[in-house]
Amino acid sequence: MGKYFGSYGGQYVGEVLKPALGELEQAMTDIIPSGEFQREYQYLLKHFAGRPTPLCFAENLTKMMGGAKIYIKLEGMAQTGAHKINNALGQVLLAKYMGKTHVIAETGAGQHGVATAAAAAKLGLECTVFMGAVDVKRQQPNVFLMKQFGAEVSTVQEGSRTLKDAVNAALKQWVEDSSRTSYVLGSALGPYPYPDLVRTFQEVIGRETRSQILEAEGTLPQQVVACCGGGSNAVGIFSAFLDDPVSLTAVEAGGRGTGRGEHAQRMSGQGEMGIIEGYKSFFLQDEEGQVLHTHSISAGLDYPGIGPQLAYLGETGRVKFTRADDRQALDAYQLLARKEGLLCALESAHAAAVTLTLASDMDKKEIIIMNMSGRGEKDLFITARELYWEQWQQFLLQEAKG
Ligand SMILES: Cc1ncc(COP(=O)(O)O)c(C=O)c1O
Numbered sequence: 001m002g003k004y005f006g007s008y009g010g011q012y013v014g015e016v017l018k019p020a021l022g023e024l025e026q027a028m029t030d031i032i033p034s035g036e037f038q039r040e041y042q043y044l045l046k047h048f049a050g051r052p053t054p055l056c057f058a059e060n061l062t063k064m065m066g067g068a069k070i071y072i073k074l075e076g077m078a079q080t081g082a083h084k085i086n087n088a089l090g091q092v093l094l095a096k097y098m099g100k101t102h103v104i105a106e107t108g109a110g111q112h113g114v115a116t117a118a119a120a121a122k123l124g125l126e127c128t129v130f131m132g133a134v135d136v137k138r139q140q141p142n143v144f145l146m147k148q149f150g151a152e153v154s155t156v157q158e159g160s161r162t163l164k165d166a167v168n169a170a171l172k173q174w175v176e177d178s179s180r181t182s183y184v185l186g187s188a189l190g191p192y193p194y195p196d197l198v199r200t201f202q203e204v205i206g207r208e209t210r211s212q213i214l215e216a217e218g219t220l221p222q223q224v225v226a227c228c229g230g231g232s233n234a235v236g237i238f239s240a241f242l243d244d245p246v247s248l249t250a251v252e253a254g255g256r257g258t259g260r261g262e263h264a265q266r267m268s269g270q271g272e273m274g275i276i277e278g279y280k281s282f283f284l285q286d287e288e289g290q291v292l293h294t295h296s297i298s299a300g301l302d303y304p305g306i307g308p309q310l311a312y313l314g315e316t317g318r319v320k321f322t323r324a325d326d327r328q329a330l331d332a333y334q335l336l337a338r339k340e341g342l343l344c345a346l347e348s349a350h351a352a353a354v355t356l357t358l359a360s361d362m363d364k365k366e367i368i369i370m371n372m373s374g375r376g377e378k379d380l381f382i383t384a385r386e387l388y389w390e391q392w393q394q395f396l397l398q399e400a401k402g
Contacts, residue, residue: 003192006315008308011191013278017171020178023098025193031097032090032200044089045204048122049079051086053205055212055369060339061356068222068362070355072336073209073237076345076375080115083205083233083373088115088184090201092123095182102126102181106170108135108163109299110142111374112186117151127151130170133161139299141381163303164291167277187230188307191278195308202236209369210240221367223358225249227351228321229264229300231307233373238319248318249358250310251350253296254325260286264294266306267314267321276304281311297326297382298346300374324353330386332356333376345374346382 003010011021031037045051054077058070075083088105095103103125107113113129120127129151136143136155143153159165167190174183188198213221224241226234228250238248255263263269264284271282274289284292284304296302306314313319324332332352336342344352348371355370362368376383384392 005309005312008279008281008311009192009195010280011278012275012280013191016175017191020174020183021191021193023178024182024197027094027098028193028197028200031094037093037097041090041093044093044122045086049085049089050077051204052208052212053077055209055216056342057216058340061335062359064339065356065360067360067364068366068368069217070359071213071216071221071367071369072340072342073205073369073371074342075205075233075371075373076348080111080118081375081378082111082115082345083202083236084112084115084186085119086204086236087186087198087201087232088112088119091182091184091197092116092119092125095184096123096125098182100125100180100182102128102177103184104128104130104170104173104181105184105186106130106163106166107142107186108132108166108303110135110139110146111300111378113151113153114142114145114149116184117146117149120151121149128154128173130154130156130166130173132156132163132166135162135166142378160293164277186232187303188232188235188309189230189279189281189305195279198232199235199239199309202232203239205233205236205371206238206240209237213367213369217367219367220244220246221369222362223247223249223368224371225251225351225355225358225368226371227251227301227347227373228306228310229303229347230305231310233371235307235309237371238313242318247320249320249322249354250314251354252321252323253294253298253301253350254323254328255295256326261293262295263323264296264302264304265323266304267311268323271306279308281308282306297329297386298350298379300345300347301350322354324350328353330383333383334387342372343376344372345376346379348372348374
């Protein structure tokens with residue numbers, strides 16, 4: 001796929017990082033296609049990550065909406081609860097084949113950190129996860145889980161002490177120690193070769209979905225919907241349908257309003273082209289090119305940039321971008337739980353909100369598939385606070401008293 005998707009992507013990094021990225025690119029071309037790597041990776045996907053994940057017919061929601069048949073791809077059934085494990089396993093295994101003994105990762109919400117820590121534990125590599133101090137505070141359960149997997153969580157106190165500062169700290173460490181360390185990046189973005197590398201490991205979502213729907217219905221769907229933070233689950237499921245007459249919709253976080261800092265709509269809002277964190281794409285930024293704060297109820301969708309392939313697919317019109325706000329996501333989360341017995345991650349609930357609206361406008365003979373990128377247990381502290389504040393507060397106070 002090269003270094004660019006249209007005019008997006010590239011490798012805008014200082015000279016110090018180029019050797020490490022070059023080594024990774026070489027490994028991607030030489031090691032990943034090899035029979036030995038593929039055998040071990042496929043084995044781990046099946047026997048450790050739990051793939052293939054099911055494609056579930058949402059019969060009750062289909063009846064309720066009265067339109068297209070709704071199918072849900074259950075990525076949340078994978079080990080550690082989200083699609084992030086597909087990529088983490090792939091990159092940690094690649095690091096091992098490259099002779100590295102240590103992996104580092106950045107994490108915001110913690111899901112990618114948890115997946116990388118689990119993969120490193122399984123494959124016997126040391127793991128350090130960089131996390132901004134603000135995120136460490138608000139994502140304590142994931143910090144705890146990473147530590148259970150034996151990872152060191154390094155709290156970043158610089159800058160705004162969130163995801164972008166964690167990325168900078170991880171890159172600094174990588175430059176200093178690339179002979180024994182590999183940097184496992186969590187979404188389909190960053191400097192080349194990461195967008196290609198991450199997509200390669202997430203394409204399994206699309207491949208499985210395509211054959212599962214053909215087996216269940218004997219035909220392709222009319223629509224596929226996925227939520228979109230950096231873009232790895234979206235690009236993963238879309239990849240199998242790009243050449244088909246299937247409409248593809250990516251859902252961004254509409255947050256709590258349209259004002260600056262209230263959402264994370266890079267493509268369906270006020271994003272501007274820029275070069276940030278080593279790649280060219282759409283970012284939410286101010287007049288001086290400074291990255292803006294974002295907001296979403298889901299910790300995984302509040303990233304200010306978007307992967308370059310999705311930016312390109314959005315520009316060419318192949319992928320449509322739309323939004324769901326915090327409230328719509330919470331409503332969809334509750335509906336999926338009550339009607340389908342599925343507790344979906346708040347990120348995926350954005351895709352669910354849009355899927356339900358689209359489905360109701362479609363013909364009964366048509367099919368729509370949504371990617372449930374993760375399961376919702378990780379969001380307990382957010383959903384309980386939003387939906388049952390009084391009881392939840394009392395419970396926490398009692399627990400704290402012991
Ligand atoms: C469950 C889940 N879905 C979606 C995302 C968004 O990431 P991406 O756009 O790379 O799929 C995250 C990020 O943490 C996540 O945890």
